[in-house]
Amino acid sequence: MGLISFIKDVGDKIFGSGKANAAELKKDLDSLGLETQELEVEVEGDQVVLKGTAKDQETLEKAILQVGNKAGIASVKTDDVTVTAPAADSTYYEVKKGDTLWKIAETQYGKGKGAKYTVIFNANKPMLKDPDKIYPGQKLRIPPLN
Numbered sequence: 664m665g666l667i668s669f670i671k672d673v674g675d676k677i678f679g680s681g682k683a684n685a686a687e688l689k690k691d692l693d694s695l696g697l698e699t700q701e702l703e704v705e706v707e708g709d710q711v712v713l714k715g716t717a718k719d720q721e722t723l724e725k726a727i728l729q730v731g732n733k734a735g736i737a738s739v740k741t742d743d744v745t746v747t748a749p750a751a752d753s754t755y756y757e758v759k760k761g762d763t764l765w766k767i768a769e770t771q772y773g774k775g776k777g778a779k780y781t782v783i784f785n786a787n788k789p790m791l792k793d794p795d796k797i798y799p800g801q802k803l804r805i806p807p808l809n
Contacts (some may be wrong), residue, residue, distance in 0.1 A: 667727055667755065671709055671737040673800030683709065683735045692729050695789050697722050702744065704730065709737040719748040721786075724804050728755075729790055732801055753786065753804040760799045771805045782806060 689704040701716040717723035731739040764780035
């Protein structure tokens, strides 16, 4: 996957000091129950570096979004991650002002496919807890339709 960019000033604020902390990011990532114990989290300035093994492509993509959608993080590097069960990469979409998951589904999957917003919502669980709570600048996984 390489390097995925994020908007540094957008996202959840979990850093008490305002500066990214690898231990806090790892704790936050592991709290989702995604089986990310084999992933290491390092911070180099405003970049998060993930290393280790991900059980599958979906887990890696969710880990990237979980650590990247934090205030203070500008990018996530994944060059040193091995995926045990590789699959086709999802694309990433940056939420714009006025977007809804329905609107994003129509943009990404085609006109008349707004009801596929549930595919996008489910692909971003457990990071998203409510389909109506997305914000401008947030990155979302857009999996391919089967």
